[in-house]
Amino acid sequence: MAFITANWNPLGEAFYRKIELYEMGWSLRDGLKECLVAAAPYGGPIALLRQPQRPSSSARPQLEIYSSSGANMASFPWKSGPVRQLGWTVCDDLLCIQEDGTVLIYDLFGAFKRHFSMGNEVVQNQVLEAKVFHSPYGTGVAIVTGASRFTLATNIDDLKLRRLPEVPGLQGAPSCWVVLTQDRQTKVLLANGVDLYILDNTSCTPVVRQTQTTYSLLCLIILALSPLTVCVFQTPPGLSPQACSIVNMAVSFSYKYLALFTDSGHLWMGSANLKDKLSEVDTKVRTPPKQMVWCRRPKSQQPSVVIMWDRLLLVAGECTDTIQYTLDEESVCVAELDGVRIIGGSRHELLQEVPSACQDIFKIASMAPGALLLEAHKEYEKSSQKADEYLREIKEQSVLGEAVRQCVEAAGYEHEPETQKTLLRAASFGKCFLSNYPPEPFVSMCRDLKVLNSVREYTVGIPLTHTQYKQMTVQVLIDRLVYRKLYPLAIEICRYLKTPEYQGVSRVLKHWACCKVQQKEEPDESIAHAVSVKLGEAAGISYSEIAARAYECGRTELAIKLLEFEPRSGEQVPLLLKMKRSQLALSKAIESGDTDLVYTVVTYLKNEMNRGDFFMTLRNQPVALSLYRQFCKHQEQDTLKDLFNQDDDHQELGNFYVKASYKEKKLEARLSLLQSAVDEYNKAKNEFAAKATEEEMKLLRFQRRLDEEKGEALLGLSLQETLHALLTSNFHKQAEQLYRDFRVPDKRYWWLKLTALAEKDDWEEMEKFAKSKKSPIGYLPFVEVCVKQHNKYEAKKYVSKVTPEQKVKAHLAIGDLEGAAEAAIERRSEGEISTVLSRCSPTTDRALLERLNRARSTAAKK
Numbered sequence: 001m002a003f004i005t006a007n008w009n010p011l012g013e014a015f016y017r018k019i020e021l022y023e024m025g026w027s028l029r030d031g032l033k034e035c036l037v038a039a040a041p042y043g044g045p046i047a048l049l050r051q052p053q054r055p056s057s058s059a060r061p062q063l064e065i066y067s068s069s070g071a072n073m074a075s076f077p078w079k080s081g082p083v084r085q086l087g088w089t090v091c092d093d094l095l096c097i098q099e100d101g102t103v104l105i106y107d108l109f110g111a112f113k114r115h116f117s118m119g120n121e122v123v124q125n126q127v128l129e130a131k132v133f134h135s136p137y138g139t140g141v142a143i144v145t146g147a148s149r150f151t152l153a154t155n156i157d158d159l160k161l162r163r164l165p166e167v168p169g170l171q172g173a174p175s176c177w178v179v180l181t182q183d184r185q186t187k188v189l190l191a192n193g194v195d196l197y198i199l200d201n202t203s204c205t206p207v208v209r210q211t212q213t214t215y216s217l218l219c220l221i222i223l224a225l226s227p228l229t230v231c232v233f234q235t236p237p238g239l240s241p242q243a244c245s246i247v248n249m250a251v252s253f254s255y256k257y258l259a260l261f262t263d264s265g266h267l268w269m270g271s272a273n274l275k276d277k278l279s280e281v282d283t284k285v286r287t288p289p290k291q292m293v294w295c296r297r298p299k300s301q302q303p304s305v306v307i308m309w310d311r312l313l314l315v316a317g318e319c320t321d322t323i324q325y326t327l328d329e330e331s332v333c334v335a336e337l338d339g340v341r342i343i344g345g346s347r348h349e350l351l352q353e354v355p356s357a358c359q360d361i362f363k364i365a366s367m368a369p370g371a372l373l374l375e376a377h378k379e380y381e382k383s384s385q386k387a388d389e390y391l392r393e394i395k396e397q398s399v400l401g402e403a404v405r406q407c408v409e410a411a412g413y414e415h416e417p418e419t420q421k422t423l424l425r426a427a428s429f430g431k432c433f434l435s436n437y438p439p440e441p442f443v444s445m446c447r448d449l450k451v452l453n454s455v456r457e458y459t460v461g462i463p464l465t466h467t468q469y470k471q472m473t474v475q476v477l478i479d480r481l482v483y484r485k486l487y488p489l490a491i492e493i494c495r496y497l498k499t500p501e502y503q504g505v506s507r508v509l510k511h512w513a514c515c516k517v518q519q520k521e522e523p524d525e526s527i528a529h530a531v532s533v534k535l536g537e538a539a540g541i542s543y544s545e546i547a548a549r550a551y552e553c554g555r556t557e558l559a560i561k562l563l564e565f566e567p568r569s570g571e572q573v574p575l576l577l578k579m580k581r582s583q584l585a586l587s588k589a590i591e592s593g594d595t596d597l598v599y600t601v602v603t604y605l606k607n608e609m610n611r612g613d614f615f616m617t618l619r620n621q622p623v624a625l626s627l628y629r630q631f632c633k634h635q636e637q638d639t640l641k642d643l644f645n646q647d648d649d650h651q652e653l654g655n656f657y658v659k660a661s662y663k664e665k666k667l668e669a670r671l672s673l674l675q676s677a678v679d680e681y682n683k684a685k686n687e688f689a690a691k692a693t694e695e696e697m698k699l700l701r702f703q704r705r706l707d708e709e710k711g712e713a714l715l716g717l718s719l720q721e722t723l724h725a726l727l728t729s730n731f732h733k734q735a736e737q738l739y740r741d742f743r744v745p746d747k748r749y750w751w752l753k754l755t756a757l758a759e760k761d762d763w764e765e766m767e768k769f770a771k772s773k774k775s776p777i778g779y780l781p782f783v784e785v786c787v788k789q790h791n792k793y794e795a796k797k798y799v800s801k802v803t804p805e806q807k808v809k810a811h812l813a814i815g816d817l818e819g820a821a822e823a824a825i826e827r828r829s830e831g832e833i834s835t836v837l838s839r840c841s842p843t844t845d846r847a848l849l850e851r852l853n854r855a856r857s858t859a860a861k862k
Contacts, residue, residue: 004419007019008354011317011322015354020347020348021350021415021463023070026066031329031330032330032343032345036085037086039334040088041335041337042471043068043461043463043464045092046066046067047065047066050064061083062077063078063096065106067461069460073110074106083097084127084128089139090139091483094107094108095139095141097141100123103116105156116156119161125147128143128146131179136181139155140179148170148171164201164204168206175191175247177189177191178190178251179251180272194245236260239262239280244262246261246263250293253337258270258271259292259294266282267281267316269303278303279303281316281317281319285307285312289309292305293333295353296338304316310327313342329346331344339353355413358410358413370402370407373427373430374422376429377429391433405441408445411423411427413465413466424446448469451474451477451493451497460486481493487508491505494508506539509541513535514545514549524555524557524558525561531546531565542566544572544574547559547563551575570592573589577601585604586601586624589601589624644656651680657674660673661677667700671697681693698741702738702741706731706734723739723744723752724755728760751781753769754781754782758785770801778806782798783799783802783814796814798810807819808836821836825851
């Protein structure tokens with residue numbers, strides 16, 4: 001236990017420890033001197049901008065990117081303008097903020113991604129200072145220019161520049177300043193000598209020092225004169241009156257707390273809204289510090305700030321005491337969620353408050369349940385009976401479950417694998433004596449530690465703590481491993497944690513494939529084969545996305561090969577069109593059987609090609625041509641005509657002209673179109689269609705003549721409708737002429753005339769018509785038509801003329817049961833007799849029923 005607590009230092013009621021994470025693998029001749037340094041949180045990479053050792057006009061700074069263990073990831077000479085600040089985005093992209101306000105963005109391996117400007121005003125006045133911060137909106141950038149104006153961009157991925165109000169009396173850069181993110185609003189807190197201001201979108205608010213009368217009067221004057229100042233904040237509560245000015249300030253990792261360092265050497269710690277004070281410490285050092293960062297664990301009640309000077313590192317908390325560490329090399333502090341990373345030329349360390357679970361177990365003479373359980377396990381491994389004594393003591397207090405929980409929790413906070421194993425073995429030992437202890441926390445911690453130990457390896461260089469790991473989630477960790485191209489490790493972690501394939505292994509493999517296609521030294525065939533073999537049938541992988549990346553890299557042929565592995569045509573076709581491979585896209589769309597997809601490609605071809613090439617392309621694809629014709633029938637009639645002309649399809653052209661003629665209101669235009677249809681049908685050698693069209697033209701002319709002579713609206717009617725209209729209008733001569741000219745079949749004409757005469761109740765003319773010559777349709781229709789018009793009297797005139805086979809039906813039509821019976825008995829037809837019987841009533845037609853039954857019996861015997 002003494003070894004574990006050897007590096008613990010007390011501060012108030014808490015302890016602090018400094019853990020060595022790595023011996024740095026880089027070779028820096030002068031350490032971090034003359035270097036601009038930026039390290040990403042959550043164990044992220046480190047960027048160095050090193051000045052040339054021998055300054056000259058040709059010498060350029062060197063931008064280097066390292067992992068947290070000092071392994072080189074990228075290095076290249078800086079050829080752009082002077083850099084004011086380096087910083088990292090939440091996605092581990094490097095931001096380089098130049099003096100002219102240009103922000104250049106590089107990936108983890110030094111590849112340039114894009115750039116943006118902080119505004120034209122910055123170009124003229126240049127950047128004096130800059131800061132990179134993280135807000136709920138994303139990664140932001142804040143700068144102060146030579147004109148003493150602040151400009152903010154709260155999210156560089158959705159760039160919206162905000163120029164903050166002017167600060168009264170500010171000349172050049174302020175003494176110190178920080179960016180605050182509160183209630184989804186981003187503000188700037190700055191100190192200018194003795195003055196403290198808060199800047200937001202619309203106002204510059206001074207923080208009034210009540211102890212200084214002259215300053216109060218000055219603020220009243222500012223309030224009266226400045227339209228931008230809308231309210232006044234009181235001085236931070238409890239700030240030492242000895243302080244004349246604030247020379248440094250720091251905001252916590254969560255943006256909830258603020259630390260101010262004054263020229264009198266006092267450190268004030270409180271809430272970021274300046275309303276609550278946590279503590280104030282006299283550091284006894286008046287020199288302005290080089291760096292100041294918060295060191296506070298989540299849920300901890302102990303506020304603490306780490307202050308760094310050239311050779312001194314000081315930790316200040318609630319009490320008046322401090323912890324001091326001597327620095328033997330140039331170092332940089334990096335704020336973390338649960339501590340501070342200290343990066344030097346040779347070592348990388350973590351300074352943090354010792355978690356309460358670790359204190360309870362490892363503190364000297366601790367009688368906490370976890371400490372007793374750890375001792376019990378140690379004695380058990382020695383086969384000592386003291387193990388039983390410790391266990392009895394724990395059980396008597398009924399805290400065995402708490403002891404197991406403390407050991408599991410403490411294991412997560414330890415960095416040494418051996419210490420982790422010791423604590424987990426003790427927890428496992430204690431679990432054996434509990435019947436209802438849930439296994440999930442223990443199993444989950446074992447999994448978490450295995451993952452953490454694997455990414456903490458020197459070759460990986462991501463020194464995450466358990467608290468940071470839980471905050472960032474497994475998915476983000478996998479993303480970071482993928483971003484660093486550590487694909488095998490990412491896949492192993494996904495499989496070990498049994499992450500769903502589409503979220504884990506498949507996602508990693510997709511990133512690997514997208515990276516693989518960018519390797520220009522390998523041939524297309526080799527890469528396509530490697531990708532197909534590696535990915536296989538992995539779920540959730542879209543080859544079209546990989547092909548799109550290949551196309552973006554200028555490897556069109558590789559993209560086409562990769563698309564062959566994409567099973568969904570809907571994903572293949574859009575990319576093929578983007579690559580100008582329209583013929584292949586059309587073939588794929590047709591193979592898919594998706595008509596909407598075919599229409600998409602055809603529409604694209606129509607917009608991209610000239611009309612001739614477009615039609616020739618469709619001729620080679622019958623399915624596409626057919627679908628396009630269907631489309632044109634409803635949307636583009638003129639295009640349809642051009643298609644038929646292009647193909648010399650005279651039959652379809654004839655059909656087109658016929659359909660078009662029905663849309664014309666003027667007769668001459670209609671006749672002209674029909675004549676064109678006749679010509680096309682003749683070319684197609686379709687004599688029937690040509691003859692039918694000629695007869696339609698003849699009918700139209702006949703109708704026009706009648707319209708002119710008789711005033712009848714016949715134009716556009718069919719032949720049958722025209723005949724019916726003429727007959728109902730008593731134009732029998734014209735109807736006869738039409739009947740002869742168009743060789744209307746006799747049966748059809750007689751039916752038309754019979755129906756027309758019945759509709760207008762012209763019974764006399766009907767009788768004459770029946771006697772004119774033998775009816776080709778017989779006389780039963782005469783009976784039925786009369787009955788339909790409710791005139792049985794006229795119907796009876798034609799019953800006698802009906803053939804014997806239809807006599808029964810005719811008599812029944814006029815309601816003559818006696819006549820029907822006579823006809824049925826005369827014909828000796830059992831079926832007809834049965835039909836008449838079904839119409840007879842048992843009460844009124846008793847005699848007729850008997851007669852019919854006898855006749856049916858006789859007919860049945862024969």
